[in-house]
Amino acid sequence: MNSFKSILSGFFLSIIASISYSQQSLSLSGTINDEKGAGIPFATIILKSALDSSMVKADITSDSGVFTFERLKPGRYFAEASYIGMTNFTTEVFEMNDKPVILVPIILTENAKQLEEVVVTATRSLVEVKADRTIFNVQGTINSAGENGLNLLRKAPGVLVDNNDNISVLGRAGVLIYVDGKRIPLTGDDLTNYLQNLSSEQIDKIDIITNPGSKYEAQGNAGIIDIRLKKDKNLGGNGSISGTFGQGKYAQGNTNANGNYRNKKLNTFGGIGYNKGTRWNNMLFDTYQNGLRLDESNISTSDYDGLNGRWGTDFFINKKSTLGFLIGAQSNTSNSVSNNITYISNQARPNQVDSILTAPNSSDAKRNQATFNINYAYESGKNRLNVDVDYGSFRNEANHNQPNIYFNATGTNIISQNKNTYNTPVKIDIATAKADFETEVLGGNLGIGTKFSNVVTDNTFLFYNIIQDIEIQNDKRSNQFKYNENVLAGYVNYSRSINAKWNASGGLRIENTDATGDLIAFLPELEESPVDFNYTSFFPSAGVTYQHSPEHVYSLNYGRRINRPDYNVLNPFREQLSELSYSKGNKFLQPEIVNNIELGYTLKYRYTFKLAYSNTSNQITRLIGPDELDPRAGFISWDNLATQKLYNFNVSLPFDVNKWWNVYMNLSASYIDNQADYGDNGIVDVQAGTYNVYQQHTFNLGKKWKAELSGWYGGPGVWGGVFLYDPSYSLNLGLQRKFLNDKMNVRLSANDVTFQSGWSGVAEFNGQKSFGQGNWDSRRASISISYDLGNSNVKSRKRSTGIENESKRVGG
Numbered sequence: 001m002n003s004f005k006s007i008l009s010g011f012f013l014s015i016i017a018s019i020s021y022s023q024q025s026l027s028l029s030g031t032i033n034d035e036k037g038a039g040i041p042f043a044t045i046i047l048k049s050a051l052d053s054s055m056v057k058a059d060i061t062s063d064s065g066v067f068t069f070e071r072l073k074p075g076r077y078f079a080e081a082s083y084i085g086m087t088n089f090t091t092e093v094f095e096m097n098d099k100p101v102i103l104v105p106i107i108l109t110e111n112a113k114q115l116e117e118v119v120v121t122a123t124r125s126l127v128e129v130k131a132d133r134t135i136f137n138v139q140g141t142i143n144s145a146g147e148n149g150l151n152l153l154r155k156a157p158g159v160l161v162d163n164n165d166n167i168s169v170l171g172r173a174g175v176l177i178y179v180d181g182k183r184i185p186l187t188g189d190d191l192t193n194y195l196q197n198l199s200s201e202q203i204d205k206i207d208i209i210t211n212p213g214s215k216y217e218a219q220g221n222a223g224i225i226d227i228r229l230k231k232d233k234n235l236g237g238n239g240s241i242s243g244t245f246g247q248g249k250y251a252q253g254n255t256n257a258n259g260n261y262r263n264k265k266l267n268t269f270g271g272i273g274y275n276k277g278t279r280w281n282n283m284l285f286d287t288y289q290n291g292l293r294l295d296e297s298n299i300s301t302s303d304y305d306g307l308n309g310r311w312g313t314d315f316f317i318n319k320k321s322t323l324g325f326l327i328g329a330q331s332n333t334s335n336s337v338s339n340n341i342t343y344i345s346n347q348a349r350p351n352q353v354d355s356i357l358t359a360p361n362s363s364d365a366k367r368n369q370a371t372f373n374i375n376y377a378y379e380s381g382k383n384r385l386n387v388d389v390d391y392g393s394f395r396n397e398a399n400h401n402q403p404n405i406y407f408n409a410t411g412t413n414i415i416s417q418n419k420n421t422y423n424t425p426v427k428i429d430i431a432t433a434k435a436d437f438e439t440e441v442l443g444g445n446l447g448i449g450t451k452f453s454n455v456v457t458d459n460t461f462l463f464y465n466i467i468q469d470i471e472i473q474n475d476k477r478s479n480q481f482k483y484n485e486n487v488l489a490g491y492v493n494y495s496r497s498i499n500a501k502w503n504a505s506g507g508l509r510i511e512n513t514d515a516t517g518d519l520i521a522f523l524p525e526l527e528e529s530p531v532d533f534n535y536t537s538f539f540p541s542a543g544v545t546y547q548h549s550p551e552h553v554y555s556l557n558y559g560r561r562i563n564r565p566d567y568n569v570l571n572p573f574r575e576q577l578s579e580l581s582y583s584k585g586n587k588f589l590q591p592e593i594v595n596n597i598e599l600g601y602t603l604k605y606r607y608t609f610k611l612a613y614s615n616t617s618n619q620i621t622r623l624i625g626p627d628e629l630d631p632r633a634g635f636i637s638w639d640n641l642a643t644q645k646l647y648n649f650n651v652s653l654p655f656d657v658n659k660w661w662n663v664y665m666n667l668s669a670s671y672i673d674n675q676a677d678y679g680d681n682g683i684v685d686v687q688a689g690t691y692n693v694y695q696q697h698t699f700n701l702g703k704k705w706k707a708e709l710s711g712w713y714g715g716p717g718v719w720g721g722v723f724l725y726d727p728s729y730s731l732n733l734g735l736q737r738k739f740l741n742d743k744m745n746v747r748l749s750a751n752d753v754t755f756q757s758g759w760s761g762v763a764e765f766n767g768q769k770s771f772g773q774g775n776w777d778s779r780r781a782s783i784s785i786s787y788d789l790g791n792s793n794v795k796s797r798k799r800s801t802g803i804e805n806e807s808k809r810v811g812g
Contacts, residue, residue, distance in 0.1 A: 026072040026096050030103030031065045032081050039065020040108060042604055043083040050076035050093045060656075068659075071702075072096060081106045085547075134158065134652070136206040148275075149198035149227060151751075151778075154730075155710070156206055157666040158650050159225070160692060162719045162759070165192040166622075167225070170210055170612050171648045171670035171690070174221030174563040174592070174620070180229055180326070182373065182390060183217070183432075188568035190396065190426075193367060197306040197332050199254040201242040201786060202273050204230045210612070211541075211559045211598050214491040214507030215436065215447055218539040221563045221594040221616060229310070230258045230271065237261040242786035248777040250301070252277025259789075270311035278303050283774035285581075289767060290631035293350040295343040298577055300361075306332030312373075320380045326373040337362045340578045344632060355415060356407040359578035365398040382440040394428035403466075404579045418579065419466035422477075427458040444496020447507075455485040461573040475522035481571045481587075485515040485564070493541070503545040511562070512536045517570050517587050531587050537562055555600040565589035565620060569638040583636040590640050592618040608652040619644040619674070622720035625682065625766040634768060641676040641684060641721055660700040668692045674721050682766030688724060690717025704742070708734035716761075723772075725761035729754070730778070743788045752778040 032043040043061045047069055048054060056077065061067045076095050082088040086108040094101060136156040154161045160168045167175050177184045177191060186194055207226040209216070216224060230240075239259035246252045254275035261268050278301055285296040312326035340359040345352055371392040378385040403419040434451035463477035493507025518530040543557040571585040594616040601609045619641040627633035653665040669691040676684040696710035713729040734749040758775030 026074065026098075027100045028069040028072060028077075028079075028096065028103070029100070030067060030079075030106060032061050032067065032083070032106045032108060033065055034086075035107060035109055037105075040083050040086075041065060042606055043081060043108070046080045047072075047077055048080065050078055074098070079103065079106075081108060083108055086110055133207045133209045136208065138200055138203045138205060148200065149195035149203065150192060152200055152203065152206065153195070153225065155694065155712070156208060156225075157652055157694065158208060158210070158668055160714070162725075166719075167222075169208060169222040169225065170610075170650055170668065171646050171672065172222035172594070172596075172612075172614055174594075176217075176220035176224045178224055178226040179328075181226060182371065186394065186428075187566045190367070190394070190568070193332070193334075194330065194369075196279075197275060197304075197308060197330060198227070199244065199256060199273055199275055201244060201254065201256045201784065202229055202258070202271060202308075204228050210610075211543075211557045211596055212561075213505065213543075213559070214493045214509040214539065214541050215449060217451065217453075217487075217489060218509055218511055218537070218560070218562050219564060221561050221592065221596075221614070223561075236263075239789040240786055241789070242784065244782055244784040246277075246780045246782035248780035249280050250278035250777060252279075252780070264316065266313055266315050268311075268313040270309070272309040273307070275306045276304065278777075280777040281774065282776070283772065285770055285772045287634055287768060287770040288347055288350075289626040289634060289769070291347045292632060293345045293347050294580065294632065294634070295345075296340065296577075296581060297342075298338055298340045298581075300336060300338030302334050302336040304332060304334045306330065308332075320378055322377045324375045324377075326371075326375070328371040329369065331366075331368045333364070333366050335362075335364045338577070340581065342578060342580055353409045355409060356411050357578055357580060358405050358407065359402055359576075361400065361402050361577070363398060363400040365396065367394075367396045369394045384438040386436045388432070388434050390430075390432045392428075392430045394426070394430075396424075396426040398424045400424070402576060402578070420579075421464045421466065421471060423460075423462045424573070425460050427456075429456045430454065441494070442496070444494055447493045448491065450490045451487075452489075453485075453487045455483070457481075457483045459483075459571050459573070473522075476526065477574075478522045479526075479573070480520040480522075481573070482518045482520065483515070483566075483570060485513065487514075488512045501547050503547075504543070506542040507540070509539040509541070510536065511539065513564065513591075515564070519572060519587060533591075535591075537593075551604045553602040555598075555602075557596075557598045557600070559596050561594050561596065562591055563594070563620060564591045565638075569620060574635075580630070580633045581635070582633070586638045589620060589638060590618045592616055592620050592640065606654055608650075610648075610650045612646075612648040612650070614644075614646040614648075616644040616646070617642070619721075621674070623682075623684075623722060623765055624720075624763045624768065624770055626768045634770065639676075639678070639721075641674055643673075643675050645673040647671045660702075662698045662700075663695065664698075665693070665695045667694075670717070672718055674718065676721065678766075684721050684765070686718055686722055686724070688716070688718035691715040704738045706736040708732075708736070710734070719761070722765045723761055723763040725759055728757055728759060730757040740787075745784075745786045745788075747784045748782070749784070750781045752780070755779045 028047065032040045032045065034040055039061065041061060041064070043065065044058070045061065045067045046058045047056045049056055057069050059067050059069065074097055076093055078093045079091045080088065089106055089108055091103065091106070134157055138152060150161065150165060153159050153167060158170050166173060169175050184191065184194060205228045207228060209224040209226065210222070212224055237260070239257065241257045243255045244253060254273060256271065256273040258271040259269065281300045283298045287294045287296065308330040310326065310328040312324060314322050314324035316322055338361045340361060342357040343353045344355045344357065346354060369392065372390065374389045376387045399421070401421050403417060405417040406415040407413065408415055430453065432451065432453040434449065436447065436449035438445060438447045440446070459481045461479055463474045464471040465474050489509060489511040491507060491509040493505065495503070495505035497503050513533060513535055515533040516530050519528050521527045539560045539562070541559040543555065546554045548554065569585050569589060570587045572587055574582045574584050576582040594614050597613045599611045620638060621641050622636055623639050624636050625634065627635055648668065648670045651667045654663070656662050669689070671689045672687070674684050674686040692712060692714045694712040696708065699707040701707055711729065711731040713727070715727050716725060718724055730752045731754050732749065732751045733753060734747065736745065736747045738745050755775070755778070757778045758773065760773035762769065762771050
């Protein structure tokens with residue numbers, strides 16, 4: 001790794017030494033007005049090169065509709081102006097030589113039908129707000145350098161990642177993760193590992209859909225997060241390469257390459273990424289139960305090594321039909337060690353240790369996956385058809401070594417020891433087929449579709465006792481868990497404009513679920529009957545949008561969704577930190593049903609406000625409690641709450657302090673009410689409010705330098721059913737400079753510089769009270785270098801000129 005750092009540092013220094021910068025003084029200015037001659041504030045103006053139509057600069061107009069571009073190079077340009085609700089306008093080509101240019105006022109006319117989406121233009125490179133989703137543009141933040149997919153979600157608006165890497169949106173758990181529009185059928189540690197092996201340099205944007213319509217599968221209470229990987233749509237060949245090195249407590253790095261070739265007959269694209277490094281995690285628990293105090297610490301490190309790639313091609317059969325395929329693969333290995341120590345004492349004498357349990361664990365894991373997609377798209381006039389067939393294969397193998405050694409109070413003499421190993425191979429196969437058809441009916445858009453999915457998981461747990469250095473399989477602890485799920489769905493939805501101000505939509509999705517969970521014991525006396533699920537559910541959705549005026553838009557949306565328990569939470573295997581600290585699933589979990597209502601308001605197509613309410617029955621949640629057999633042991637498991645009510649308010653505020661200082665802020669506040677009665681096993685009656693503030697400040701320093709200051713602050717709240725957590729925060733710094741005609745981008749970042757993004761809190765349930773805290777290797781400095789290989793086959797666009805040469809005023 002030291003040699004890697006030396007090579008990267010030398011490369012970086014040699015590039016900088018070869019760069020020279022010459023400042024240009026040309027400027028372009030003008031105004032964008034409506035039909036009455038009034039300036040339009042916050043309109044988008046994009047300056048493009050007439051040579052290849054590439055974007056040179058972009059800006060928004062001031063409150064009076066004025067825009068200015070500084071430090072332009074001599075050349076031929078044209079400009080594109082747009083504003084929501086108005087028809088776009090493109091100027092004629094004009095030339096800049098040695099004098100400033102002032103454009104003739106650009107006039108935009110109203111277009112009542114153009115209400116589909118809006119870019120938050122003050123920071124549009126970071127966040128876009130559309131009619132059905134919020135888009136987080138990864139390349140819009142310098143501090144994405146060196147990050148992975150999971151950590152990027154921590155920075156996305158309205159998204160929260162808790163101490164167990166569970167992801168929630170607008171305070172709601174149960175979010176589905178997609179990649180390029182395809183669902184990733186992973187949860188728990190498998191999903192965490194997958195996201196950690198996606199680098200930020202591979203990701204183009206993240207779509208956050210909080211209230212999906214009936215077209216989308218009903219699974220996922222919190223909606224959908226769709227991670228979109230890089231893919232270029234320009235003609236010709238193009239690509240990019242990048243490399244990142246980061247240093248925290250340990251080093252991490254990645255390299256990536258993406259390429260694309262497009263002509264009139266096909267578009268083929270692909271990418272490959274490699275990452276390597278060490279992750280670190282620390283957890284502390286101070287637990288009181290059954291008259292005992294257990295003071296537990298766990299420090300773990302994991303060396304990882306991963307390779308991922310994808311390749312796809314779209315064949316343009318004719319103007320109406322496209323046939324394509326997409327192949328993806330990921331392979332990674334990890335070697336982990338952890339040192340778990342528990343000091344055991346009597347609760348009456350909490351500081352007087354009676355005995356010490358040490359569990360120096362080690363494990364090695366291999367995870368491989370391959371996904372295949374064939375798709376067909378047809379569009380002719382009012383009719384559109386999309387067909388997708390997908391198959392995914394996921395194979396995991398993990399071997400764990402766990403000695404449990406008990407010492408006396410001073411840690412000098414061994415009292416007893418119990419050494420174990422266990423292996424956990426996992427096989428997951430998922431196949432889906434779906435078809436979506438859309439057409440125009442009665443002045444609106446009608447959509448119908450169907451989908452079938454089959455998920456098969458095979459989890460084996462082989463537990464061994466080590467006696468005199470010989471592994472002996474413990475059939476009482478070993479078993480196999482198989483889960484088979486079939487879901488057949490059909491939907492219909494309809495949307496149309498009622499008049500110039502009102503738009504309405506509605507839909508219904510019907511899903512039949514047939515699933516079986518079969519726990520196969522290795523001893524006949526432990527055999528249990530399979531758990532079967534077979535039910536049909538209806539999921540209505542509806543929405544209405546009212547545009548009071550061009551700058552005031554209101555929306556109201558309703559949706560009913562389901563969250564089915566998956567193999568991770570159903571699987572009853574014991575995953576141990578030690579024999580006194582473990583987690584397990586619950587094969588008797590029931591699916592949870594949620595009703596979501598969202599009221600939204602958008603001001604000036606820039607500032608968004610959303611009030612959401614969710615009522616969930618059979619909420620699937622984590623619970624912390626004492627073991628029924630061993631008074632010293634505690635565990636984390638899953639169960640259904642009776643109900644959960646959640647209220648959330650979210651605000652997105654982009655604004656400009658001045659021309660060189662842009663700010664994006666997202667504020668979210670939630671109130672949660674958890675209720676459940678498990679009889680002798682405990683009562684859950686928890687109410688908690690929480691809030692989260694994220695902000696990013698971007699400073700254009702001139703001469704192609706850009707700086708960034710970002711961070712978040714999260715208030716106290718509740719995770720799972722009963723864990724009340726404390727406030728935490730993170731502060732990030734970034735610096736960016738472009739070189740070589742903007743083809744090379746160098747980013748420096750420092751994340752969590754105060755090292756305060758960890759967690760702490762307390763859980764009390766069923767006679768157990770546990771105080772916990774933890775952190776991970778979040779404080780990190782990174783350098784990222786990317787190089788755009790450019791486009792090899794872009795033809796110039798021919799446009800007529802109409803420049804008044806003497807006054808340098810350009811006709812619109």
